Amino acid sequence: xxxxxxxxxxxxxxxxxxxxxxxxxxxxxxxxxxxxxxxxxxxxxxxxxxxxxxxxxxxxxxxxxxxxxxxxxxxxxxxxxxxxxxxxxxxxxxxxxxxxxxxxxxxxxxxxxxxxxxxxxxxxxxxxxxxxxxxxxxxxxxxxxxxxxxxxxxxxxxxxxxxxxxxxxxxxxxxxxxxxxxxxxxxxxxxxxxxxxxxxxxxxxxxxxxxxxxxxxxxxxxxxxxxxxxxxxxxxxxxxx
Amino acid sequence: xxxxxxxxxxxxxxxxxxxxxxxxxxxxxxxxxxxxxxxxxxxxxxxxxxxxxxxxxxxxxxxxxxxxxxxxxxxxxxxxxxxxxxxxxxxxxxxxxxxxxxxxxxxxxxxxxxxxxxxxxxxxxxxxxxxxxxxxxxxxxxxxxxxxxxxxxxxxxxxxxxxxxxxxxxxxxxxxxxxxxxxxxxxxxxxxxxxxxxxxxxxxxxxxxxxxxxxxxxxxxxxxxxxxxxxxxxxxxxxxxx
Numbered sequence: 455x456x457x458x459x460x461x462x463x464x465x466x467x468x469x470x471x472x473x474x475x476x477x478x479x480x481x482x483x484x485x486x487x488x489x490x491x492x493x494x495x496x497x498x499x500x501x502x503x504x505x506x507x508x509x510x511x512x513x514x515x516x517x518x519x520x521x522x523x524x525x526x527x528x529x530x531x532x533x534x535x536x537x538x539x540x541x542x543x544x545x546x547x548x549x550x551x552x553x554x555x556x557x558x559x560x561x562x563x564x565x566x567x568x569x570x571x572x573x574x575x576x577x578x579x580x581x582x583x584x585x586x587x588x589x590x591x592x593x594x595x596x597x598x599x600x601x602x603x604x605x606x607x608x609x610x611x612x613x614x615x616x617x618x619x620x621x622x623x624x625x626x627x628x629x630x631x632x633x634x635x636x637x638x639x640x641x642x643x644x645x646x647x648x649x650x651x652x653x654x655x656x657x658x659x660x661x662x663x664x665x666x667x668x669x670x671x672x673x674x675x676x677x678x679x680x681x682x683x684x685x686x687x688x689x690x691x692x693x694x695x
Numbered sequence: 696x697x698x699x700x701x702x703x704x705x706x707x708x709x710x711x712x713x714x715x716x717x718x719x720x721x722x723x724x725x726x727x728x729x730x731x732x733x734x735x736x737x738x739x740x741x742x743x744x745x746x747x748x749x750x751x752x753x754x755x756x757x758x759x760x761x762x763x764x765x766x767x768x769x770x771x772x773x774x775x776x777x778x779x780x781x782x783x784x785x786x787x788x789x790x791x792x793x794x795x796x797x798x799x800x801x802x803x804x805x806x807x808x809x810x811x812x813x814x815x816x817x818x819x820x821x822x823x824x825x826x827x828x829x830x831x832x833x834x835x836x837x838x839x840x841x842x843x844x845x846x847x848x849x850x851x852x853x854x855x856x857x858x859x860x861x862x863x864x865x866x867x868x869x870x871x872x873x874x875x876x877x878x879x880x881x882x883x884x885x886x887x888x889x890x891x892x893x894x895x896x897x898x899x900x901x902x903x904x905x906x907x908x909x910x911x912x913x914x915x916x917x918x919x920x921x922x923x924x925x926x927x928x929x930x931x932x933x934x935x936x937x
Contacts, residue, residue, distance in 0.1 A: 523837070526844040550820050554830030556837075573820055578813040585809050588789035594757075597764035601844060604767045608851035 458506040459528060460497040461521050462541030464671060465618050465646055466512025468495030480668035484658045487666055493674035497539070499681025504688065506537060517547035517558045518622075522598050529602075534610035539637075539684070540602065542617040545591055546583045550574060559583075587621075595622055599634060614688065618644050637687045646670070646680075655679035699744040700770060701735045702759050703779025705913060706861035706890070707750035709733045716752070718911040722901045725908060731916050735777075737923035742930070744775060755785035755796040760841045767848060774854040775930065777881070778845065782863050783834045784821045788814070835865045846879065857881045857930065862888045881929045897921045 460466050469481045469492050485492055494502075501508035509531075511524045521543065532538065546561040552573040559572065559579055572579060585591075599615065606613040616637040617623040623636050624643055631639040641648035649655035654675065658666050661673030672680065701707050710719050712730060723729065732740075739746035749762050759778065770776060784799040790806040797803075799818055803811045821834055842858055849856040859881040860866040867880050885892035890912060894900070897917075904915035914922060 519837070523840045526840040529844060530847045530850075549833075550817070551823060551833050554833075556833035574813075574816040578816045581809050581813045582788075582817065585789050585807075589792045590787075590789045590794045594761060594794075597761045601764040601767050601848065605844065605848050605851065608848060 455505075455507050456533065456535045456537070457509050458497065458501040458504060459532065459536060459538045460508070460510045460512055460541075461525050461528075461539070462512040463516040463521065463543040463618065464512070464514035465543075466497060466510065466539075466541045467514050468492075468497070468510070468512070468677070470514045480658060480666050481671070484662060484666045484668065484673060487662050488674070493677060494681070496672075496677045496681035496684060499677065500539070500685050500688070503681070503685045504537060512541070515558050515560065516543055517549055518542050518545065518595055518598070519549050520556075520558060522602075525602060529605050532606070532609045532611050536609075536611040537688070538602075538606055538611055538613045540613070540615050542595055542615070542619060542622045544619045545595070545622060546586050548582065548586065592621055603634065612688070612692075614684075614691070616645050616684075618646050620644050624648075635691050637684050646672070646676075649679055649683065650676065653679050653683065696745045697743075698771065698774045699735070699739045699742060699746050700766070700774060700776040701746070701748040701750050701779070702763050702776070703750040704754045704759065704781035704861065705750075705752035706781070707735065707748070707777070707779040708752050709735065709748050709750075711752075718901060718909050718913075722905060722909045722911070722915065725905045726916065728916075732919065734914065734919040734922040734926065737920060738777075738926050738930075741923060741927045742775065750779065753796050753798065754781065755787055755798075756780050756783065756838055756841075757785075757787050758794065758796055763841075763845060767845075770848075770852060770854050772853040776845070776849065776854060776856040777926070778842075778856065778858045780838055780858065780860045780863060780866050783832075783838065783865050784818060786817060786821060832865055835869075838866055842878065849879075855879075855930075855933075857926075857933070859889055862890050864888055879933075881926055893918075893922055893925060896925060898925075 464470060469485065471482055471485065472479065497508055497510045511528060513520065521540065525540065544561065547558050549556045550559055550573040561583060603613060614635045614637060615623060620643045623631060624641050624645065628639055638645055638648065650657060656673055656675035658668035658671055658673040661675055710730065710733065735746055735748045749766060759780065763778065782799065786797050787794045788797060788806055788809055795806065797814060797818065799822060803814050805811050845856055857879050858867065882889060882892060898921040899915050899917040901909045901911040901913055901915040904917055
């Protein structure tokens with residue numbers, strides 16, 4: 455059976471139920487609120503519709519570098535006719551060495567940055583993240599895309615991209631988007647937000663009518679909308695070959 | 696015609712005759728020649744391959760990998776690719792919407808809104824002495840990941856790829872033999888960075904060849920000749936083993 459490989463950050467990973475140190479993992483609260491059985495996430499929905507076995511390598515808090523790392527680690531397993539969907543996350547995120555680990559440095563405005571130590575000063579993080587808003591950092595991601603596309607082409611797998619960053623892919627021309635087979639080409643912003651605003655892809659917060667405070671990650675309806683729309687795009691790309 | 700692709704930094708690049716480095720200028724004057732054949736030119740000749748050398752002096756490994764990504768669609772079956780990694784500590788920043796490679800021994804200064812203090816903090820983070828810390832060297836692992844993806848591409852597109860490290864102790868040479876033997880590394884038997892190892896095998900630097908007049912640890916004519924021989928022998932041996 456062929457596989458659907460998915461790569462990305464928490465938006466691809468789905469519901470992450472580890473206990474947080476401060477005990478406020480909204481996804482655990484959502485699970486309890488919804489009655490204990492979590493809904494299908496978009497990679498599961500797409501895999502099911504395509505009749506593929508899912509191999510999901512999305513991971514919460516990933517930077518684009520970690521996402522690319524995971525692709526590098528897994529790509530030797532790809533087979534002809536597998537499908538690969540790769541999500542790029544926010545461009546601000548980067549990595550630094552810390553005590554044998556390679557943690558993602560989250561945007562300075564993220565409340566998590568206040569928790570625990572950082573490998574460099576907050577001022578340095580802020581300066582570097584401002585630097586990362588410049589164009590070359592986007593071009594670096596597009597260079598990764600080139601080798602990813604070449605790998606998939608050489609194996610014979612289908613490859614699709616999407617982005618949870620306003621600038622990566624989403625601000626590019628339709629021609630560019632179609633050339634890399636990106637999803638929902640009309641979006642000009644972070645795709646998760648675009649689907650939320652334009653297609654009622656509800657977040658956990660909206661799903662739970664404000665009871666569970668996670669205004670970024672999708673709940674049942676968000677995943678359903680995203681899964682269906684991604685599936686439709688795959689079919690459209692296949693038909694327009 | 697098959698192509699020999701070269702990616703890397705100053706230890707892989709050809710002399711830039713349109714914009715000669717001062718040391719190169721002085722070296723050519725001392726030797727009384729207008730140009731020299733670097734190891735990549737000589738190796739391409741020995742192999743009978745066309746040469747595409749995309750290495751650039753001062754490039755960080757990030758830049759080298761990006762150049763590979765940008766050109767990988769041009770690499771054809773039976774081509775040979777040689778990737779020369781440089782110092783892990785080198786990294787990039789954007790300055791006026793262009794990447795600038797930051798070298799640990801270079802001048803640390805402000806770049807627009809990026810202060811020299813921030814650059815120093817990032818350099819310090821990359822410079823930590825991993826060998827004795829007992830921690831995993833995540834920056835070396837990052838390069839290992841790139842090697843993995845390049846190897847998968849090489850296998851699928853049926854080209855040969857070889858890696859080497861010029862002056863970085865944290866890459867390749869420090870790896871256990873078991874790891875090195877299954878990877879496409881040149882001069883696997885070395886336990887030290889190439890510039891030290893090949894000097895013992897007779898690769899002379901510009902400094903050696905000018906009796907210290909040109910203080911530069913990059914190869915001179917003799918060094919380039921010897922390195923081309925070493926790499927040629929390694930590649931031919933690898934081919935025999937395939």
